[in-house]
Amino acid sequence: MQESTKKNNLVIEICNLSKGFDNQLVLKNLSLNLMDGENLVVLGKSGSGKSVLIKCIVRLLNADQGSIHVLGKNVNELRSKELAKLREKIGFLFQSGALYDSMTIKQNLEFPLIRIKKKLTKKERDEKIEEVLVNVGLGETLDQMPSELSGGMRKRASLARTIIVDPMIMLYDEPTTGLDPVTSNGISTLINDVQKKYKTSSIIITHDIECARATADRIIMLKDGDVYMEGSIDDFENSTDELIQSFFKEKT
Amino acid sequence: MKKFASFKKVTINTHIVKKHVIRLGEKTYKKTQDANVFFLGIGDFVLFFWETVKETFSLGFEFKEFLRQCYLIGYKTLPLISVTGLIMGMVLTIQSRPVLADFGAVSLLPGMVAASIIREMGPVITALICAGKIGSGIGAELGSMKVSEQIDAMEVSSTHPIRFLVVTRVLAATLMIPILVMYADALGILGSWAAINIKGSVSFVLFFHQAFRVIDFMDFLPAVIKTFFFGAAIGFVGCYKGYTAGRGTESVGKAANSAVVLASLLVIIIDLIAVQITDMLL
Numbered sequence: 001m002q003e004s005t006k007k008n009n010l011v012i013e014i015c016n017l018s019k020g021f022d023n024q025l026v027l028k029n030l031s032l033n034l035m036d037g038e039n040l041v042v043l044g045k046s047g048s049g050k051s052v053l054i055k056c057i058v059r060l061l062n063a064d065q066g067s068i069h070v071l072g073k074n075v076n077e078l079r080s081k082e083l084a085k086l087r088e089k090i091g092f093l094f095q096s097g098a099l100y101d102s103m104t105i106k107q108n109l110e111f112p113l114i115r116i117k118k119k120l121t122k123k124e125r126d127e128k129i130e131e132v133l134v135n136v137g138l139g140e141t142l143d144q145m146p147s148e149l150s151g152g153m154r155k156r157a158s159l160a161r162t163i164i165v166d167p168m169i170m171l172y173d174e175p176t177t178g179l180d181p182v183t184s185n186g187i188s189t190l191i192n193d194v195q196k197k198y199k200t201s202s203i204i205i206t207h208d209i210e211c212a213r214a215t216a217d218r219i220i221m222l223k224d225g226d227v228y229m230e231g232s233i234d235d236f237e238n239s240t241d242e243l244i245q246s247f248f249k250e251k252t
Numbered sequence: 253m254k255k256f257a258s259f260k261k262v263t264i265n266t267h268i269v270k271k272h273v274i275r276l277g278e279k280t281y282k283k284t285q286d287a288n289v290f291f292l293g294i295g296d297f298v299l300f301f302w303e304t305v306k307e308t309f310s311l312g313f314e315f316k317e318f319l320r321q322c323y324l325i326g327y328k329t330l331p332l333i334s335v336t337g338l339i340m341g342m343v344l345t346i347q348s349r350p351v352l353a354d355f356g357a358v359s360l361l362p363g364m365v366a367a368s369i370i371r372e373m374g375p376v377i378t379a380l381i382c383a384g385k386i387g388s389g390i391g392a393e394l395g396s397m398k399v400s401e402q403i404d405a406m407e408v409s410s411t412h413p414i415r416f417l418v419v420t421r422v423l424a425a426t427l428m429i430p431i432l433v434m435y436a437d438a439l440g441i442l443g444s445w446a447a448i449n450i451k452g453s454v455s456f457v458l459f460f461h462q463a464f465r466v467i468d469f470m471d472f473l474p475a476v477i478k479t480f481f482f483g484a485a486i487g488f489v490g491c492y493k494g495y496t497a498g499r500g501t502e503s504v505g506k507a508a509n510s511a512v513v514l515a516s517l518l519v520i521i522i523d524l525i526a527v528q529i530t531d532m533l534l
Contacts, residue, residue, distance in 0.1 A: 084410040094404065111411070
């Protein structure tokens with residue numbers, strides 16, 4: 001009974017996922033779950049397969065082996081239309097922000113809104129854009145181009161573009177990389193705010209320990225493409241494992 | 253009596269033979285790999301083409317983006333095409349005049365220049381200029397979008413990047429390049445009239461009459477039809493090279509460069525095919 005309740009609360013279920021490039025295996029039989037409403041932080045050194053993992057979840061990369069179930073649907077078996085429908089429920093914050101260079105911030109936010117929330121009128125769209133931008137602290141940037149914003153502002157704008165379509169799941173690819181500690185803290189706070197306000201479940205890929213401390217309900221550490229350790233932030237900080245200790249000490 | 257050559261005892265160095273065999277094997281393997289990459293590239297190109305055709309006829313055409321691309325490809329290229337067209341007509345006239353003068357056939361100059369501009373020079377030169385400007389522009393734009401994950405961002409926000417980025421650009425180029433070619437033809441003929449008037453005095457009405465006396469509709473039609481293919485090739489190659497660019501920033505430059513080279517080559521090949529077909533039909 002308890003097992004089935006647990007199963008019902010799963011939003012992402014990954015079993016034995018393997019993915020390789022040019023005969024080099026990046027993910028090796030990796031299995032993990034994301035529970036409803038949970039913030040799962042995936043830690044790991046560069047090249048440990050963190051970004052590949054979340055790209056496989058939205059099928060930007062095709063898995064070589066294993067299964068990925070998102071909201072009960074096997075991502076690898078979906079047809080393109082079904083996949084597009086599923087992707088509407090997933091928000092993806094890219095490491096670089098990936099704002100569209102040729103569009104203003106307003107047009108950037110309008111882009112997914114027009115295509116996903118087709119029933120909204122222009123007035124409703126404008127209100128929604130303004131509301132979301134205010135939520136991320138960028139109320140004044142509507143008509144600015146991405147190139148006119150700082151790195152932190154671009155990340156915020158990108159987050160606004162992701163949450164504007166009310167996703168159920170958020171995937172953050174190194175959200176604090178390249179930002180100063182103050183801005184990083186701001187982004188971490190924003191991630192928690194998004195979780196509370198939009199009731200999302202999130203996977204946060206990072207190697208920023210402060211970000212992990214601020215956001216994680218649970219942490220998974222990857223090493224050589226597989227789960228090395230799983231637990232709470234306290235479990236990690238109290239761990240006697242040499243690798244975990246060196247990682248935490250170095251990063252702190 | 254013939255003296256037979258004395259045979260020396262030959263000793264075979266197995267170590268050297270082994271080394272040569274290994275080197276031969278490595279070279280063969282590398283060549284096979286190269287051929288593999290080549291054929292995979294062709295397969296990629298065909299698949300990309302098929303995906304573009306499929307998305308062109310699917311629902312949800314991105315009309316606003318198509319109009320924006322028409323503006324960028326058409327209107328923004330006008331100054332360059334204007335200068336090129338005008339100079340093309342002037343140069344052709346100035347170069348041809350002495351030869352015709354030797355045969356006492358200067359009166360044929362307007363007709364000759366108009367025919368060569370409309371049939372060949374206008375379409376090909378304009379298309380090559382467009383391959384440089386538009387092909388490289390599209391290649392670099394999509395290449396940098398790929399590098400900065402903007403194409404991935406589009407894909408995860410349930411927008412088909414090929415429909416939004418590729419179909420709109422290919423169709424805009426297919427529609428705009430014929431218009432640019434006709435505009436360049438008109439300016440070329442105007443340039444020719446200006447060049448004739450440097451050394452003499454011919455009214456525009458007379459020049460126009462002489463020029464179009466030798467041109468008929470069947471000179472014009474094949475030349476216009478082939479420009480649609482030029483446009484499609486330039487747009488498609490630019491998109492393909494940009495869309496399939498690698499992940500590093502270096503690949504943006506490579507994408508733009510190879511888009512220009514391949515698009516220019518395709519323009520020449522399409523022109524050759526078009527000329528052959530026109531020759532057979534007329």
